[in-house]
Structures are given as C-alpha cells and as structure tokens.
Amino acid sequence: MEYESYQMSNSMNGYSHRTHSRNGGMDEYMMQEHIDSMNAQLSSTRAQRIRAAIFPETLEDGTSDGLSLSMPSTQFVNGQPTAVQKLSEPSQLLKNAVIDIINYKEDAEITEKALPELIRLLNDDDPIVAGQAALILHTLAKKEASRLALSTPQMIQALIQAISNPRANDETRRGIAGVLYCLSQQKQGLLLMFKGGVIPLLVRLLDSSIESVVNYSLSTLHNLLLHIEQAKLEILRCGGCQKMVGLLNSTNPKFLAILTDCLHMLAFNNEEVKIIIESSNGPQQLLRILELTDYEKLLWTTTRLLRVLSVSPSIKLVMISKNSVHILEKQLYDPKSLRVQQNCLQILRNLSDQAVKLENLDSLIQLLIELLQTNDLITVSCSVGIISNLTCNNQYNKMAVVQSNGVNALINTVIQGHDKEEILEPAICALRHITSRHSHASEAQDAVRHVNGLLPIVDLLNPSLYSWPIIKSTISLIRNLALSPNNLSVLRETGSIQKLAQLLVRSHQELQRQQPNIELIDNYIRMDDILEACVSALHIIAKDQQNRIIIRDLDCIPLFVRLLYPPSNVAIQRAAAGVLCELVNDRLCADIIEQQNCTQKLTELLKSNDEGVATYAAAILFRLSDDKPYDMKNRLSQDVTTALYRDEHLMTNHYGLANGSVGGSYSNPYRGTPPPIHDVPTMNYYASEGAGGSGLGSLMDNQVLVGDRDMMQASPRSGTHRQTPPSSHNNPQMAAWFDTDL
Structure with a gap:
C-alpha cells in the first residue's frame, strides 16, 4: 500500500510541476495540499480497515478520526479474501473466548x-x-x-x-x-x-x-x-412409582412425555413395578393418552412403556379388555414416526396370543399383510408374529389371511427372510396355521404350490443352516401341505421325502444317545418332537403310491416298526402305526413289515389305551392277514373285534366300523384323513419387552390353547377335546423373557 501511495504521490508531483510552469505558484500549492490530504486518507483507511475487521467495537457510528468508512479497499487479490479478512473471523472467536473465560471466572x-x-x-x-x-x-x-x-x-x-x-x-x-x-x-x-x-x-x-x-x-x-x-x-x-402413576391424568404433553419415560425406566425388567402400575389403573390411563395425543415424543414414550407392561399376563388381559388392539391399530394407519409404529407393533405382538378370540380384526390383518412388504426388519418380524398368533385356533382369522392374499405375502416373507430366524419361524408357523382346520385350508394348501412356495419351504429342512425350532415348524407345515393330493407329486420332486428320512434317522440316533434323559435343544425343543414330526409328515406323504415306493427304498420301514416298541412314547407310537398303516397298502412294503416279526407287538397294541394306536394296529393286521389261512385270519378277526369294540358306539360314529365290516377282506377302519398338525401359538418370544424370540410348536395331535402353557389333547378316535394336565414332554420349560430396549 505504501508503494501505491508513493507512486501516486510522484505522479501528482509531476503533474504539479507542469501546472506550475503554466499557471504559477498558487496552483502548485493547492495541488500539493490535495496530495497530502489523499495520502493521509489512504493511510487512515488501512488502519481503520484492520480495526474494523478485528476490533469492530472500537468504531463509533462507522467512522474513526473523522474519516468515512465508505473509502473503498485498495487491495485486490484476484477476487480472493485478503489477509486481514481471513484473520478477522478467528480473531473474533479468540476474543470472545477470552471474554467468556473472564466472565466464567468472575461468575x-x-x-x-x-x-x-x-x-x-x-x-x-x-x-x-x-x-x-x-x-x-x-x-x-x-x-x-x-x-x-x-x-x-x-x-x-x-x-x-x-x-x-x-x-x-x-x-x-x-x-x-x-x-x-x-x-x-x-x-x-x-x-x-x-x-x-x-x-x-x-x-x-x-x-x-x-x-x-x-x-x-x-x-x-x-x-x-x-x-x-x-x-x-x-x-x-x-413410593415414587405410585405418585408418578397418579400424575398420568395431566394434560401437559411435554410433562407426560417425561413422566412416562420415568415410569418406563422404573418398570423395565421389574415385575413389582408392573404390578404397582396395574393396580393404580396405569394401563387404562396410558391407553387414554395414546388415543388423545398427537405429540410424537409422548406417543413414543407411552408406547415404549406399554411395550414393557404388555409382557405381563395380567396386564395383557386388562389392555385387551380396554380396546387396546383397535387403539393401537389406529396408530398404525398414520404413524407419527417409525419408532412409534415399531412400538405399536411390538405391543400388538405381545398381546396377540391373548387377543386371538377378538372379533373384527379383518382390517388389522389386512394392514399387517401389507406391512410384510416393507424393508424394516422390526416391522416385518412383528407383523408376521402377530399374524401367526392371531391365526392360532381361530378359523375366522385364518380365512381372513387366505382371502387377503396372505399366502403369497407369507411365502415372499420366507424367501426374503431366509437368513433371519426372527422372521422365518413366525412366518412358517403362520403358514402352518392357515393350511389346516378351516374351510379355506385346501385353498391355502394349493396357493402355496401356485406361488412356487414348496421348494423354499423344503429347503429349510437343513440342520446345518437353520435351528431346530424352524425345522420342527417346517416339518409340520409340510405335513399340512401334503394333505392336498395335488401337492404330493411336487413334494416328491423337491426331495422332501429324502430330507425327512434323513432327519428321521438323525433324530432317532440322537434319542438313542440321550436315553434315558432326553435333553432340550435350542432351549425348548426335544429330539423326540422332531422324530414324531418326521413320522407324522411321512404318514401323510405315504398316501401316494410313488411316495410309498421312495419311502420303502430309503429303508425306513424297519425304523417305523422299531418305534412301536418302548421307550417310544404314545405319540410316536401313534405316528409310527399311522405311517405303517399307509405303507401296508403296498404289497412289497407289507412283506417288509411282516419280516420285522411285529405281528405280536401289533396284537398287543390292539389293547392300547390310545384309540388311535389301537385303530392303526388293527388296520395293519387286517392287511397283513389278506393272504393268510382262514383259521389264522378268523382268530385275528376275533382278537381285533374284541379289542376295538370296547366302545361300539364311538367306533360306529367316527370310523364307520359297523357290524360286519371286520371280515375277510381288508377295509381301512380309519376312514377319512388323520387330523392335520394342530395350531400351536409361537412361544412368546413374541411377548417381550423389546424384541423377539422363537416359536413353540407341538407336533403331536395336541391342541395348545392360545396361551403359553395350557394344553388340550385331541383324541384321534373321538375327535373331541378333553383337557388333561400337561406333561413335561408336551410342556417344555419356556425360555425366559428378557428386556431389550430398542
């Protein structure tokens, strides 16, 4: 800048000299005064520019020393900020920091x-x-x-x-x-x-x-x-919890958001606090808040608290009685945020095993099926878990899923979630439910085939890739799918018979190793469950002649016969007798069965307390006696008649065994199709304060009520249900619930 001032001064001096030569000394004096004023102004502008950039508070009314701040800068560096301009911002920050430190210390x-x-x-x-x-x-x-x-x-x-x-x-x-x-x-x-x-x-x-x-x-x-x-x-x-619950009647949404968050931290993994909240009418107040507010943070904290509370069995019933399912459903139609939607779904999943008897859930089921198409893992796993629980032992909900194209959605869920067990298991359980025991079951069974779902399902029969709970549920589903004659050939082509036979042998070998103490695998699955499931599925698959040939060639018949003997339980005996009852229709299979010297054992089973075992044994013996001498056939007929006609009225009504049907030629006394695998609600894995767990299924002809442990047994002969105390086998210890804060 000094160089610029110097050049300008010299230039002006030259001009002044020429002017003086023409106009005299007065002009020269005036020009020199003008030059001195300009030099002073330029020098003052530089100092003021620096002061204005670094210490702007020292300037008053935009001027200093009487000089105007409007003087343009004399520095131009290709349009880039000058050094002074670059220094101004950090110098201001440093000055403010020093001032703050001084004030902080003084305070x-x-x-x-x-x-x-x-x-x-x-x-x-x-x-x-x-x-x-x-x-x-x-x-x-x-x-x-x-x-x-x-x-x-x-x-x-x-x-x-x-x-x-x-x-x-x-x-x-x-x-x-x-x-x-x-x-x-x-x-x-x-x-x-x-x-x-x-x-x-x-x-x-x-x-x-x-x-x-x-x-x-x-x-x-x-x-x-x-x-x-x-x-x-x-x-x-x-006593802070009681007082906090009493404040839930406030109308201040921000206050309520803090309050519900406090209650959540107190109730998390604490059964005592949940009881206090329940006894203080807390669930009803929370549902009221959920229904009235639209403040997102309050919705989130309230649903998070309800998610924790909804694990408690008694609070479940209270919430369901207060219309919680429909209140939560409304939140799903227009959720304020993804986290609110996820909490609502987790609450519904926790409640769904107790909400199975509710009516008018068609809209909720339709919404859940649509949510299966989302990309959010929590949303999909919760939605499919709710569908699984709501379709357990509820024919109306099963039909609603089938009519809403739920089969296609569930198969796609299985395919998309092939590596996520928290999705796979409830999806397979839901498919198992909707393919049995309702008026649209056959439609669902055929729909699985129409959407090319049989192969992805059979692929799950791989213990090296999937857990035993998933395999167990898959076997049950295959058994139900085999009830449709149209599926039998496709199941054969997918290699399901070979995979079931491999699982049959493996489970039997494992049981032999575990005897006499049968161990739990994957927390609540037993190997005899897997064994029974495989035999039951092969029983239905064996209705097809070509399938019987494959089973015979796989050398499974000796194992089926062995399962008629102790230490097999009654359920396994019934399943083994059932599959032998189908295989005996093939002459070569009948010869193999007879070669196992099981006639005496079958005769003993005629007196079994389980009517299904006795009926199957009678059918096998009748078929085996076809080519026997008349005396042997007559003696066998008398034994069978004595054993089976202990309840003639029951036999006549349910199996069509009228007098004279037992005789020379074989007539299958088990008319109709054996009952499909009954619905079993997934273990509340679905009922957790945070995330999920795994499903629970019984592969015997048992009915598990929509609860965690209530068992009902269905007699294959009577077709009616009678409540019996759950055995340790049928009622494995459930995995403990655990809290997970998502």
Missing part, C-alpha cells in the same frame, strides 16, 4: 464468595427473605460457572432444610426446586444430590399444588434415573 468467584451469605438468608426466619434468596440462587444456578460453585454438600443440605421448613412459602419452594433441577444437569450435582438424600424430598414434592414445583421435581428425578443407576431403587423405596 464462579462471585457465587463462591456470596454462597455463605445466601445460605444464611435461605434459612432466615422471614419467609420473604428466604424466598428472595431462593430466587437469587435459582438465577445463579442457570449459569454453568455459578452452578459448579453451588454444587457443594453444604448447599444441598441448606436447600433440603429450607424447603422442609413448614414456614416456607411458594416462592421458596419454586426457587429451590428450580435450583435442584439446574444442579441435576451436571454429573457432580447429581452425585451430591443422590448422596445427600434429595430423592425422598423430590418424591414428596410431586404432591405439590404448584405446577412448576412438580415439573422441576419430576425433571430432576428423570435426570437421576438416567444417570444414577442406584436412584431407581431409592425412588421405589420412597
């Missing part, structure tokens, strides 16, 4: 010096003086430096003493509650308050008639719950 020092006097005034006998001191402390606590200076044990004890004073007025209480809230925003303050015994005081303040005091107290308790693990037990000991 802390002033507060520290004033603290003894403020404590004295806070405990003054005059309520007005104490109130003013509390307000001053509240003002100081809003600043970080002052707040650190106030975080002392003496200050905490003074606050407790002042607010506990019966003469304390509303102003004092409001100010002290505000101070405690400000102190709770720092770790040091939280620790001092917890150790100083502030929690009982805060719980008492929840009863205050002053709204701001209640707000401050709850917010402070919320911060303690968030950051001090031991605070939960102290709050419960002081």
Whole structure:
C-alpha cells in the first residue's frame, strides 16, 4: 500500500510541476495540499480497515478520526479474501473466548464468595427473605460457572432444610426446586444430590399444588434415573412409582412425555413395578393418552412403556379388555414416526396370543399383510408374529389371511427372510396355521404350490443352516401341505421325502444317545418332537403310491416298526402305526413289515389305551392277514373285534366300523384323513419387552390353547377335546423373557 501511495504521490508531483510552469505558484500549492490530504486518507483507511475487521467495537457510528468508512479497499487479490479478512473471523472467536473465560471466572468467584451469605438468608426466619434468596440462587444456578460453585454438600443440605421448613412459602419452594433441577444437569450435582438424600424430598414434592414445583421435581428425578443407576431403587423405596402413576391424568404433553419415560425406566425388567402400575389403573390411563395425543415424543414414550407392561399376563388381559388392539391399530394407519409404529407393533405382538378370540380384526390383518412388504426388519418380524398368533385356533382369522392374499405375502416373507430366524419361524408357523382346520385350508394348501412356495419351504429342512425350532415348524407345515393330493407329486420332486428320512434317522440316533434323559435343544425343543414330526409328515406323504415306493427304498420301514416298541412314547407310537398303516397298502412294503416279526407287538397294541394306536394296529393286521389261512385270519378277526369294540358306539360314529365290516377282506377302519398338525401359538418370544424370540410348536395331535402353557389333547378316535394336565414332554420349560430396549 505504501508503494501505491508513493507512486501516486510522484505522479501528482509531476503533474504539479507542469501546472506550475503554466499557471504559477498558487496552483502548485493547492495541488500539493490535495496530495497530502489523499495520502493521509489512504493511510487512515488501512488502519481503520484492520480495526474494523478485528476490533469492530472500537468504531463509533462507522467512522474513526473523522474519516468515512465508505473509502473503498485498495487491495485486490484476484477476487480472493485478503489477509486481514481471513484473520478477522478467528480473531473474533479468540476474543470472545477470552471474554467468556473472564466472565466464567468472575461468575464462579462471585457465587463462591456470596454462597455463605445466601445460605444464611435461605434459612432466615422471614419467609420473604428466604424466598428472595431462593430466587437469587435459582438465577445463579442457570449459569454453568455459578452452578459448579453451588454444587457443594453444604448447599444441598441448606436447600433440603429450607424447603422442609413448614414456614416456607411458594416462592421458596419454586426457587429451590428450580435450583435442584439446574444442579441435576451436571454429573457432580447429581452425585451430591443422590448422596445427600434429595430423592425422598423430590418424591414428596410431586404432591405439590404448584405446577412448576412438580415439573422441576419430576425433571430432576428423570435426570437421576438416567444417570444414577442406584436412584431407581431409592425412588421405589420412597413410593415414587405410585405418585408418578397418579400424575398420568395431566394434560401437559411435554410433562407426560417425561413422566412416562420415568415410569418406563422404573418398570423395565421389574415385575413389582408392573404390578404397582396395574393396580393404580396405569394401563387404562396410558391407553387414554395414546388415543388423545398427537405429540410424537409422548406417543413414543407411552408406547415404549406399554411395550414393557404388555409382557405381563395380567396386564395383557386388562389392555385387551380396554380396546387396546383397535387403539393401537389406529396408530398404525398414520404413524407419527417409525419408532412409534415399531412400538405399536411390538405391543400388538405381545398381546396377540391373548387377543386371538377378538372379533373384527379383518382390517388389522389386512394392514399387517401389507406391512410384510416393507424393508424394516422390526416391522416385518412383528407383523408376521402377530399374524401367526392371531391365526392360532381361530378359523375366522385364518380365512381372513387366505382371502387377503396372505399366502403369497407369507411365502415372499420366507424367501426374503431366509437368513433371519426372527422372521422365518413366525412366518412358517403362520403358514402352518392357515393350511389346516378351516374351510379355506385346501385353498391355502394349493396357493402355496401356485406361488412356487414348496421348494423354499423344503429347503429349510437343513440342520446345518437353520435351528431346530424352524425345522420342527417346517416339518409340520409340510405335513399340512401334503394333505392336498395335488401337492404330493411336487413334494416328491423337491426331495422332501429324502430330507425327512434323513432327519428321521438323525433324530432317532440322537434319542438313542440321550436315553434315558432326553435333553432340550435350542432351549425348548426335544429330539423326540422332531422324530414324531418326521413320522407324522411321512404318514401323510405315504398316501401316494410313488411316495410309498421312495419311502420303502430309503429303508425306513424297519425304523417305523422299531418305534412301536418302548421307550417310544404314545405319540410316536401313534405316528409310527399311522405311517405303517399307509405303507401296508403296498404289497412289497407289507412283506417288509411282516419280516420285522411285529405281528405280536401289533396284537398287543390292539389293547392300547390310545384309540388311535389301537385303530392303526388293527388296520395293519387286517392287511397283513389278506393272504393268510382262514383259521389264522378268523382268530385275528376275533382278537381285533374284541379289542376295538370296547366302545361300539364311538367306533360306529367316527370310523364307520359297523357290524360286519371286520371280515375277510381288508377295509381301512380309519376312514377319512388323520387330523392335520394342530395350531400351536409361537412361544412368546413374541411377548417381550423389546424384541423377539422363537416359536413353540407341538407336533403331536395336541391342541395348545392360545396361551403359553395350557394344553388340550385331541383324541384321534373321538375327535373331541378333553383337557388333561400337561406333561413335561408336551410342556417344555419356556425360555425366559428378557428386556431389550430398542
């Protein structure tokens, strides 16, 4: 810049010399004065530019030393900012930081010096003086430096003493509650308050008639719950949970969001708190909030709390009775956020095993089927879990799924989620439910084939890739699908018979190793369950002549015969007798069966207490006696007649065994199709405070009610249900629920 001024000065001096030569000394004098003024102006503009960039507060009204700031810059560097301009921003930041440090130190020092006097005034006998001191402390606590200076044990004890004073007025209480809230925003303050015994005081303040005091107290308790693990037990000991539930009738959405979050932290993995909330009418209040509010954060905290509560069996029933399913369904149509939608789905999944008897769920089922097409893992796993539970033992819901194109959606879910067990298992269970025991079951069985779903299902019979619960449910589904004659050839082509035979042999070998103590696998599956499932599925598949040939060639018949003997349980005996009853229709298979020397055992089974076993044994013996001498056939006929006609009326009504049907030629006494695998609700895996688990299925002809452990047995002969105490085999110990905060 000095170089520029110098060049300009020289130029002007040259001009002045020429002018002087023409016009005289007066013109030269005036020109020199103008040049000196311009040089001074340029020099002042440079200094002012620097001052304006780095210390703008030193300028007044945009001028300095009488010079205008409108003077244009003399520096141009190809349109780029100059060095002064680059320096201006960091210099301002540095200056502000220095000022903040000075102010911070001053705030802390002033507060520290004033603290003894403020404590004295806070405990003054005059309520007005104490109130003013509390307000001053509240003002100081809003600043970080002052707040650190106030975080002392003496200050905490003074606050407790002042607010506990019966003469304390509303102003004092409001100010002290505000101070405690400000102190709770720092770790040091939280620790001092917890150790100083502030929690009982805060719980008492929840009863205050002053709204701001209640707000401050709850917010402070919320911060303690968030950051001090031991605070939960102290709050419960002081009865804080009951008082919080009593505040749910508030109409302030932001207050309710903090309140429900506090209750969530208290109830998480704590059955005692859930009981307290239930007894205090908490679930009803939460459902009311859910129905009335549209504040997203409150919806999220409320549904998160309900997700935790909905695991409790008693709270499930309360929520269902209060129309919770339809309230939650409304939230799914226009969710405020994905996290709210996920919470609602998880609550519905937790409730769905108890909601199976509800009516008018068609719209919900349709919505759930649509949600199966989303890309969110939690949404899909919850939706398919709800469908699985709602279709358990509910013919109407089964038909609703089939009529809503649910078969296609479920098959696509199986294909898309082939590597995600939390999706696979409920999807297979849902397909198992809708393919049996309702008027559209055959339509569902054929629909699986129409959408090319048989091969993906059979591919799941791979123990090296999938868990035993999935394999067990898949075997049950294949058994149901085999009830459709049109599926038998496709099942044969997919290699299902070979895979079932491999699983049959493997499960039998494992059982032999485990005897006499049968172990649980994957927490609740037993190998005899897998064995029974395989035999039951092969029983239905063996209705096809070509399938019988494959089973015969796989050398499975000796194993079926062996399963008629102990230590096999009655269910396995019944399944083995059933498959032999089908295989005996093939002459070569009948010869192999007879070569196993099982006639005596079959004769013993005629007297079995299980009518299904006795009926199957009779059918096998009749078929084996076709080419026997008349005396042997007649003697066998008498034995069978004596054994089977213990209940003639039952036999006539259910099996068509009228007098004279037992005779020389073979007539299958088990008319009709053996019952399909009954619906079994997935284990509440689906009922968890957070995420999922796995399904539970019984592969015997048992009916598990829509509950976790109630078992019903269906007699193959009578076709009616009678309740029996669940055995240890039929009722394996369920996996424990666990809390998961998503």
